[in-house]
Amino acid sequence: MLVNSSLTGEQETMSRTTRARKKVLLVELNELTWNLIDPLIEQGRLPTFERIKSEGAWGAPVSVDLPPQLDPWITWTTVYTGRPQSDHNVFFLQQPPDTIHAKRIWEICHDRGLSVGVYGSLCSWPPQEVKGFYVPDTFAPSAETNPVSARAIQELNLTYTRSIRLPSDKDGLSFKARLGARLLRLGLRPATVARIACQLARERFAPELRWQRVALQPLVNFDFFSRLYQRHRPELATFHSNHVAHYTHTYWKAMQPDAFEEEATADEVRIYGRAIEHGYRTADELLKRMLRLIDDNTVLVVASSMGQKPYISTVKGSRQVRQVRSLEKILEILGVENQAEALSTMSDQFNVYTDSTATRDFIKSALESAYVDTPDQPMFWVTAVENSITVNLATYNTITEESRAIFPKLEKESSFLYENLVYSTGVLKSGCHDPKGMLMMYGPGVERGGYISECNNLDLAPTLLTLLGLDVPVEMTGRVLEEAFAASPQAALAY
Helix, strand or coil, rough: CCCCCCCHHHHHHHHHCCCCCCCEEEEEEECCCCCHHHHHCCCCCCCHHHHHHHEEEEECECCCCCCCCHHHHHHHHHHHCCHHHHCCCCCCCCHEEEEHHCHHHHHHHCCCCCEEEEECCCCCCCCCCCCCEECCCCCCCCCCCHHHHHHHHHHHHHHHHEEECCCHHHCEEECCCCCCHHHHCCCCCCHHHCCCCHHHHHHHCCHHHHHHHHHHHHHHHHHHHHHHHHHCCCEEEEEEECHHHHHHHHHHHCCHHHHCCCCCCCCHHHHHCCCCHHCCCHHHHHHHHHHHHCCCCCCCCCCCEEEECCCCCCCCCCECCCEECCHHHHHHCCCCCEEEEEEEEEEEEEEEEEEEEEHHHHHHHHHHEECCCCCCCCCCCEECCCCCEEEEEECCCCCCCCEEEECCCCCCCCCCCCHHHHEEEEECEEEEEECCCCCEECCCCCEECCCCCCCEEECCCHHHHHHHHCCCCCCCCCCCCCCCCCCHHHCCCCC
16 A cells, blocks of 8 residues: 655654554544633533643644535544545435445555454444444444444434434333343443433433433443443544534523524523533543543544534524424325335434435435425425435424425425424524534653644544554545654653
C-alpha cells in the first residue's frame, strides 16, 4: 500500500519514529462541541474531559462536509474513510452498503490482518466477519451481529432506541424477561439494572423526568462493549454514542433561552434546562470507564465529526419535528406496497428500498411532487442513491387540522387529510449542526498538553492508521496530525 505522497521527508521520518504499533480505541461522541465542553470543565463538571485534554492532545477539527451535506452519516463516513463524500458516496443513513465506495478504517485494518471491534459506528451495517466483534449502529435494518451471540444487544437497541417500536403483542413481559436474561449473560451489570430501575421508579412520581432515559443508552451499551473488548482486546475498536446530539437538538432553547426569539416557559427551563449538561456529564462518566479499559499500549481517541449550535430559524413553526404515522400507509397510497420496503431512521426521516429502477423513479417522482395545501409547500425532500431513497418531512407553520396532503402524480385518490398521515411529536428542534467538532487523544506517545492546530475530519483516518503502524493509502487526502505525537519520551504521557 502506498504512503501518502503529501508527507514531507521530515514528516515521514517522524511518522516512522512514532509508528511503533499501538492499539486504538476510538470513542465517537456524536456532535459534541468545545463551546459547551470548556465552560463545563471550568465549572468542574467534566473532570474526565479535563484530565484527557490536559494530559493528552486536543483540537477542533472542522468538517469538510458542509450544508446541505452536514449530516452525521456523511461526516462520520468521512472520518472513517479519510476521503470526501465525492469518494465515499454516502448521502443518507442506511443507504445500501454496496453503494459506499471507500473502505472504512476497520476494513483497512481487517485487510491488513489486525483485530477489530466495531460497536455502533454509523452506516456500519451489515456486520462483517472480523477477528474480533462487530455490532452495527442502532439504525440498522436488522439485528445481526458478529458474533451471533451478541444479537440480543442489537435487539435491545433496535427495539427501544429507535422511533419504531415492537408491536405490543411482541413486547410483553415474556419478551422483556427473555431479553433481560440474555443481556445479563452478555455483560449487563447489576448496578446498571439498578440504575434503570431507579429511573423508572422516579418517572412514576415525576413523569417529566422521562427525558433522562436517553442517557442510560450509552451506559447500558458500555457494559456490553466492555465485555466484548476485554474478551477480544482488538487492535482497533470503535464505540459510538448519539445521546448528547439528541439532547442538544431538543433542549438547547431550555438551556439558553436568551438565544431565541420565542420565550421559553418556566416549566421548560425547570424541567429541561440541565438536560444537555446531563448528557455531557454522562459522556464524562463514559470516558472515565473507557480509561479503565485501556492498557499502556493503547491510545484513546475521543472525537465528534462535527458539533452543534443554537438553531435560530427565521420561519416561525419550522422547528417542529413531525413523523409519518405509518410507512406502510404511504407505500399503500403510492400503490407500491409489494414493490418496496420502508425503514424509519429518524423521527422525520425514512428510507424506501425498491425492487427496480422503474419503481424507484416512480416513488421519487410521486413524493417530490406531493405537497401540503399548495404546490409551493412540498411535503417531502427526497434523495435517491441507486434503488434506494431517503425522505425527509418538510414542515410549515401554515399546517392546520384541515390541511390536505396532495399527491398529484397518482391516478387514483390523491388527496388525504394531512393529520391522518403525519403527526407532530411535540418536539421543537432547537440545536442544529455546526462544522466545528472536537478531538482528544490520550495515551502512550501522545504529546502531553499538545494542541492540534488547523485540522479537519479528513485527518483522523490517516492519524489513526499511523498510530496502528499502518501506511496511509495515497487516496486519503488528509494529513497525519503529527503535532499530537510526542517528540520525545519525556514529552509523552507518563503512566
